[in-house]
């Protein structure tokens with residue numbers, strides 16, 4: 424995998440003209456850069472300046488990824504959900520994970536710590552729960568390695584410990600951010616807080632204990648255009664973790680120091696245990712050594728199963744093996760109908776009809792916007808094969824993707840009886856209108872990835888007449904929207920199946936249906952040699 428060039432910058436505080444100028448200069452001199460990540464506060468006190476972003480008056484030549492607010496006054500500049508401003512700026516949301524098209528995995532948490540770590544928090548704050556959501560998948564997966572980049576608004580506590588170089592101005596950090604960095608093991612951890620500091624890399628393992636792991640580089644950037652002329656922009660050229668060999672990954676650069684967070688995490692753990700003992704319950708805050716029992720792990724994994732379909736109650740999944748990743752040994756492989764080179768075809772657990780299928784990337788790819796050319800091409804191949812497959816059944820293919828509250832892309836493939844096609848387009852358009860949002864029609868030569876930036880949620884549907892509808896306004900988006908429209912009385916007429924959990928079939932029935940579908944799909948399947956199909 425080749426090198427990827429990105430930029431990182433500190434708190435922008437509304438100084439967009441200056442930022443634009445610097446990005447343009449750096450990009451033409453040393454670019455092109457894939458994207459710019461902005462840590463800390465993006466908007467500033469000047470409403471007129473903020474409007475330049477919101478109205479799209481300023482256009483950045485490189486996509487920007489920004490975090491959420493750190494103070495009450497800038498909250499109003501942000502939409503409720505992750506979304507894209509017309510200025511080529513994507514608001515990632517308060518916290519989550521993202522794998523970019525160039526293969527970099529990013530985890531992010533914005534805001535300042537809430538007054539009570541376990542209580543509720545304001546829009547510009549985070550609590551322990553947000554940290555738990557991010558660390559959860561990593562802490563239960565034995566194959567977890569790390570992420571390429573962690574972005575946080577605030578510093579971790581004790582980050583300068585064991586480092587020969589110290590920050591010029593001491594910055595108080597937060598223990599929860601230290602915990603986050605410990606579990607996620609980022610290769611690069613970027614933070615803001617107005618101070619420039621590039622810590623010596625630190626080890627994520629103890630020397631002579633356990634296998635060697637990669638190092639973490641903590642980089643804090645100063646405020647855009649600061650008077651002290653401290654560094655506020657950082658250029659990085661790296662290879663994504665998933666394309667590196669183990670030797671490349673665990674190489675220990677000179678001046679690598681010891682892991683800085685061990686002591687404070689142990690103290691925090693002891694404190695938590697004392698609290699728990701007082702309350703008389705068992706609860707883990709952070710435990711470096713205690714492995715989960717097999718039952719605990721199974722139970723936890725069971726709860727995570729098919730997280731992508733669960734909707735609002737689910738947490739964002741990490742970039743690590745999930746239930747849809749074929750590399751996950753616990754993925755339910757009996758649901759698979761066909762396996763290609765980059766994608767596979769499987770039956771959903773609660774299908775809308777006996778021939779409802781879905782195409783998924785084999786690797787952990789969040790959406791078609793984030794997918795590589797190869798993945799997109801193979802989705803097209805499956806689409807062609809399924810068009811013929813449904814045609815033979817007197818049906819036409821409707822295909823939709825919801826990149827919203829999902830970690831792993833799932834493209835739903837549903838056959839709709841040909842005699843109901845006339846009402847299809849109006850059903851989607853009217854359905855959206857009834858729910859208070861609008862579906863736009865894409866131009867013929869446009870694809871969803873031409874109009875949506877990576878990391879931005881969207882819903883898109885391809886109809887048999889070639890019409891493609893999409894939206895990226897996900898505020899109040901009904902999670903089952905695609906199913907809801909298709910189950911309507913003029914289409915599949917099975918409104919009891921809107922929520923897949925309401926129509927999940929017993930396992931034996933699922934297996935029998937998959938077997939039947941595999942047999943019927945075989946003669947359309949490009950991934951197998953059809954010569955051996957004797958019947």
Ligand SMILES: [Zn+2]
Nearest residue numbers: 745748787831
């Ligand atoms: Zn996955």
